[in-house]
Amino acid sequence: MRQAFLFTAMVLALAGCNKAPAPTPAGEITVGDAWCRAAPATAPAGGCYLTLTSTADDRLVSVSTTAADHAEIHSMDMTDGVMRMRQLADGVALPAGEAVALAPGGRHLMLISPKAPLAAGSSVSLTLNFAKGAAQTLDVPVREAPMAGDHHG
């Protein structure tokens, strides 16, 4: 009797394993309001911002660029009055149908060692790499920050 119970439990456990969700197909990913912050020629890094909306669950996993040594995905938070940036190793989750904003003061894309000054009026080529969706290459305009007092580079 006890053995029969164990056997049943095992079968149920195996059945549970087989019920892993099937991979969902990639959705359409819309990129909105992309811009990079103008920075002095001496700036070692520059921030870029955009809003991503995917029709299916996806993830922004990395960003590539020809405009800088490399690009990273950062988070930013205020700790004891000090802005801290961290690289997001897992990228940014894009829940289906949700507009996910990377905006000044929060998550952003960071160009490390720009090859040319990020001058207002110029543009930066960024390639967004997603977990499921097709990569997208954008020409992102460089402009001055809309608000003074937010001095994130």
Ligand SMILES: [Cu+2]
């Ligand atoms: Cu940063």
